[in-house]
Structures are given as structure tokens and as C-alpha cells.
Amino acid sequence: MGDIKDNRRDAILRSVANVLRNSRLSSLTIQQIADELGMTKGNLYYYFKDKQDILFHCHMRSTEISLRALSDAETLGRTPPEKLHILLVRHIRGIIDDGFGGILQTDLDKIRPAHRKLYVSKRDELERGVRRLIEDGVKAGEFQCANVKMAGFAILGGINWIPKWYRPNGPFTSAQISEQMAGFYLRGLLVAGHEWRSDDRKLSPTSRQPDLADTETWR
Amino acid sequence: MGDIKDNRRDAILRSVANVLRNSRLSSLTIQQIADELGMTKGNLYYYFKDKQDILFHCHMRSTEISLRALSDAETLGRTPPEKLHILLVRHIRGIIDDGFGGILQTDLDKIRPAHRKLYVSKRDELERGVRRLIEDGVKAGEFQCANVKMAGFAILGGINWIPKWYRPNGPFTSAQISEQMAGFYLRGLLVAGHEWRSDDRKLSPTSRQPDLADTETWR
DNA sequence: AGAATTTCTGAACTTAAAGTCAAAATGTTT
DNA sequence: AAACATTTTGACTTTAAGTTCAGAAATTCT
Missing domain, CATH: 1.10.10.60 (Homeodomain-like)
Structure with missing residues (x-):
């Protein structure tokens, strides 16, 4: 079997x-x-077959999770901001909780070309998905941004970096991280006056700051 | 000599x-x-002495540049948003133009502990600087954010990732990248209605999108 | 149980890149 | 120019990690 x-x-x-x-x-x-x-x-x-084969499959695992977040977002969200928020939250939670986030740091250089192509095309699917949502939001007048592609980089790059500083015993849960980071990035796109949440939880400007053990040590 | x-x-x-x-x-x-x-x-x-010693000095070079951006920001900027903007623009330009950005991807593991400590303390200086500016902005009522530390991560992480996708022959200059990314991150923090620019250049929601060759290949 | 198949082991092999060093080349001082 | 110091070379050693494989162990099949 x-x-x-x-x-x-x-x-x-x-x-x-x-x-x-x-x-x-x-x-x-x-x-x-x-x-x-x-x-x-x-x-x-x-x-x-070899180490690169293992790493390749980890990469695939990682994107699969993120692409699921993308399709979830498309079906569950109604407006572009709502969709993007769902996508980012789930994408981030995936990276942290499923644990394949760390693989993002590896170089793709040594992966067999055919495999690399396959992976890159999947990853690009995610990137294009993000850009599409941003564009839709711009068209709908909910988002503003100077350049869609770069906004995508600014967001996805910040997320890819999470595994560098996230610690399981750290002060934040993946739920907190995903909510707060997604919220931050959303606000970077939203045209003043627009909200994206379906419910009425709004972020008060002075929401309580969790007190953090100041271990400043990501590597 | x-x-x-x-x-x-x-x-x-x-x-x-x-x-x-x-x-x-x-x-x-x-x-x-x-x-x-x-x-x-x-x-x-x-x-x-050895390879790790070389890498260590590259790391130091990289942070020195960023810390200069920080001190420039403190002296040149007047309000927190202005300062943060200056810092981010210069930090980003430094990473791209001075070419030590790529070093950020390396692991610090193998660097001699004493060296690593030294570097980490410098890097933390930058992170603390960013957080301080954000906090100041929050206190001044210009910024809003759920958690200062995480906003810092969201911003600095995205910047650290730049070397992964930036290509010298790509469609963007470092000036464009730094302006646009800094602008995006600033907007993520700004309380609606606030602007940070001293001059009157404002970003129109539909500013022209540079047409990009769609080479989706960062590694 | 005995045969066939799958799974696992551990020692040996390979490779690629880091690091060493005696001696050669070059440059400087007196 | 001779003596001394600095810089460079290239062949050699070391090291660390990836990979192979013959055969042992375990599992499944008939």
C-alpha cells in the first residue's frame, strides 16, 4: 500500500x-x-531521491497551504478588502502553524530545474492572486496604491520574514500575529474612510499593547 | 600604513x-x-581570519548604513511620520544600492558569538529606533497601530526581503522602490486624515502604473 | 512455515568548499 | 644592493555533509 x-x-x-x-x-x-x-x-x-527533493516537497507543501488560503479568500470574502484580509490571515497562520514557513528562507538554486519551475509557478499563482485582489480593490475605489506589484512585494515579503523572528514560546500567538499584520497591511492600502470588516470590531487607536518580554533576538 | x-x-x-x-x-x-x-x-x-569573519564585517557594514539612515532621520525630520519616512527611504536605498542587502539572508549561526552579539546589538538599535518613531507618532496622534513591535516587524521584514526580488535590470529604480514602499508602510500607520509630507506632492489614488515586464522570478 | 517484498541500517564513499602554509614575489628601508 | 617586511600564490589538508549500497531486519503473502 x-x-x-x-x-x-x-x-x-x-x-x-x-x-x-x-x-x-x-x-x-x-x-x-x-x-x-x-x-x-x-x-x-x-x-x-535526495535532499533537494525533500526541500522541494516542503516548498510545495508550503505553497499548497497558501494557495488554499487564496481560494478560501475568494469564496468566503465579499469585497476585495475582505478577501485580502482573509487571505493574509490564513496565509500567515499557515506559515506559522504548519511550520513550513522556515523553508521560505532556502535558496531554490539547487532544486532540480523542472521542480523549481513547478514550484515557482505555484508561488507566482499566489503573488498574482494578491495583486489581483489589490487591483480589484483599487478599481472598486476601496484601495489606493502607487504600484500594485510593489505593494504585493511589500506585503508578501514582510510575511515571508516572519519565521526569522517568530518563536513558539514568544509573546504572540499566530492568531494575534496574523490579525495584526494583516490589519496593518490592509490599512496601507485602504482609502481613508473605508473599512473592510463585516462586523463592527474596529481597532481603537489606543488598543492595549501586550507587554512583551524584550527578547530582541531573531536570527 | x-x-x-x-x-x-x-x-x-x-x-x-x-x-x-x-x-x-x-x-x-x-x-x-x-x-x-x-x-x-x-x-x-x-x-x-575566515569566511565568517568576512560575513560578519558585511553585516556590520550593512547595519552601519542603516543606522546612519536612522540618525539622519532624527535630525532631518520634524514630525514622527516625516522622520520614519526618511528613515525607511534611506534604509531601503542603502540595502539596494550599497549592495549589502543580500547579506541579510545569511544565518548568523556560525558567526563567532562575540561578533554575533555585537552585530545583533547594532541591528536591535535600528529596530528600537523604528519602534520609537512609531510610538512617538502614536503619542502625537498621527499614527495608530495595534502593536508597535509587530508593526516594526511588518515593515522591517518586508524591507529585508527586497534583495530576494530586486534585480538591477528590473523595472524599478531604488528611488522608486524606496519611495513607494516607505509610502505604503507609512499609510499603514497613519491615522486617517494625516499627511506626513512637508511639500504638497500627494499620491493620487490612480497614479500611473509603470508597465512591468512580467518576469516573476525571484529566488 | 517458507518465500517474497518492503523497510531499514551503518559503514564506506564522494564531493565541495573551507582553511593551511612554505615558499615565491613584491615592495620598502637603510 | 642587501636586509627586512609585506603580500601573494598554489598545492595540499581538513572538514562537514550528502549519497550509496550490500546485506540485515521486519513485514506481508501464499
Whole structure:
């Protein structure tokens, strides 16, 4: 039953996520991935062709989650701002909670060209989705922005950076991070006077600031 | 004449920047750095202890530039929004033009602990500077934000990501990128109705969109 | 149970890049 | 020019991590 083998492959990918959560990328080694699962590194090669193959699948996993956020947004949201908010919140939560966020830091250089193309096309799907939502919002008069593509970069880049500073034991939950960051980016686009929320929770200018342990140490 | 030796060290650091501009980080090798300058790699070890030492100095170079942006902002700007705008524009231009932006992607793991501490403390100086400006703006009633620290992350993260997608031959100049991104982030903080510019250039909601070659390929 | 298949091991192999160093080349001082 | 200091070379060593593989262990099939 290839099912069982697939489970094992899954477990391996998740163990990559676990390693990434704790240590840093520079030290993401085949050995660590194996250790995390209590298997030997030789055994990994029974499930994946090589390290780049493993990383490729992590990348795919990561985008799949984000693309689900995109399609969720399209169906659940009604206005462009609402949709974009949903997308960003889910995209961020995915990156933090599913743990594949760390993979975003890796270089795609060494991934087999065919694989890389496949991944890049998926990732571009997300980027285009974001841009489309922004454009729609501009057309609807709800958003304003100097350049759609760059606004997309400004938003997605900030999100991609999250794994650099996020710590599981840190002061923020993924729910808080996603809400606050999405809110911030939305406000960067919204034309003054527009709101995007369906309900009436509005952000008071002086909402309470969680008191943070001042551990300033992302790497 | 330590001066001459210092010049050479400088040249080496700049050659790192050059290599980073073209190839990717995963392939930043001592050999490449040497080639870029037409020297042998053995010779590099006459000027620097080891690779990590080189990378450390690149990191320092990078933060120095950003910290200069911070102090410039403090002296040149009058209100918090003005200051923050100046800081972001110069910070971004520094990252793109001085070419050490790419170094931000590297892991600090392998840098000697004492060096790492030194660098991190400098970098934190920048982060604290950004937060201070945001806080000042909030107190002055010009900014609103749910959480200062996270707003800082949202902004600085997006900026750190720039080297991933910026291409020297791309459709944007560093001046455009810095202006537009800084503007976007500022708007995310500004309380409706506030403007930060001293002059009267305002962003019309439908400002012309530069037509972009759609090369969607950052790595 | 015995055969066939799948899964796993661990030691050996390979590779790529970092780092070393004695000696050569170059430059400087007296 | 001789002595001294600085800089550069290139071949060599080391290191760390990825990869292979013959065979052992476990599992499934008949």
C-alpha cells in the first residue's frame, strides 16, 4: 500500500518543519531530519531521491497551504478588502502553524530545474492572486496604491520574514500575529474612510499593547 | 600604513556585495569572492581570519548604513511620520544600492558569538529606533497601530526581503522602490486624515502604473 | 512455515568548499 | 644592493555533509 509509504514521506516532511522550528536553516542537515524522526539518514533515501527533493516537497507543501488560503479568500470574502484580509490571515497562520514557513528562507538554486519551475509557478499563482485582489480593490475605489506589484512585494515579503523572528514560546500567538499584520497591511492600502470588516470590531487607536518580554533576538 | 590594508579589506567586502548581487546566497563561496577581485582565495586569509569573519564585517557594514539612515532621520525630520519616512527611504536605498542587502539572508549561526552579539546589538538599535518613531507618532496622534513591535516587524521584514526580488535590470529604480514602499508602510500607520509630507506632492489614488515586464522570478 | 517484498541500517564513499602554509614575489628601508 | 617586511600564490589538508549500497531486519503473502 503506497499509502503507508506516503505517510512516512509525510512524517519526513513534517520533521523538516520541526527542525526548522528549532534550529536555523544554515544547519538543516539530512542527519538532523533523520534524528528528529529517530531514523537513520540512509533510510531517508528510500523515501526521497535526495535532499533537494525533500526541500522541494516542503516548498510545495508550503505553497499548497497558501494557495488554499487564496481560494478560501475568494469564496468566503465579499469585497476585495475582505478577501485580502482573509487571505493574509490564513496565509500567515499557515506559515506559522504548519511550520513550513522556515523553508521560505532556502535558496531554490539547487532544486532540480523542472521542480523549481513547478514550484515557482505555484508561488507566482499566489503573488498574482494578491495583486489581483489589490487591483480589484483599487478599481472598486476601496484601495489606493502607487504600484500594485510593489505593494504585493511589500506585503508578501514582510510575511515571508516572519519565521526569522517568530518563536513558539514568544509573546504572540499566530492568531494575534496574523490579525495584526494583516490589519496593518490592509490599512496601507485602504482609502481613508473605508473599512473592510463585516462586523463592527474596529481597532481603537489606543488598543492595549501586550507587554512583551524584550527578547530582541531573531536570527 | 594600515590604510592600504584597510582599503584591501574594503575591496574584499565590496566584492562580497558584488557576488551577492548576481548569484544567490547558497552559492556564496570564498572562491567566488576571490575571483570577483582577481585574487586567490588563500590570499583572503591574509586579510580576514575566515569566511565568517568576512560575513560578519558585511553585516556590520550593512547595519552601519542603516543606522546612519536612522540618525539622519532624527535630525532631518520634524514630525514622527516625516522622520520614519526618511528613515525607511534611506534604509531601503542603502540595502539596494550599497549592495549589502543580500547579506541579510545569511544565518548568523556560525558567526563567532562575540561578533554575533555585537552585530545583533547594532541591528536591535535600528529596530528600537523604528519602534520609537512609531510610538512617538502614536503619542502625537498621527499614527495608530495595534502593536508597535509587530508593526516594526511588518515593515522591517518586508524591507529585508527586497534583495530576494530586486534585480538591477528590473523595472524599478531604488528611488522608486524606496519611495513607494516607505509610502505604503507609512499609510499603514497613519491615522486617517494625516499627511506626513512637508511639500504638497500627494499620491493620487490612480497614479500611473509603470508597465512591468512580467518576469516573476525571484529566488 | 517458507518465500517474497518492503523497510531499514551503518559503514564506506564522494564531493565541495573551507582553511593551511612554505615558499615565491613584491615592495620598502637603510 | 642587501636586509627586512609585506603580500601573494598554489598545492595540499581538513572538514562537514550528502549519497550509496550490500546485506540485515521486519513485514506481508501464499
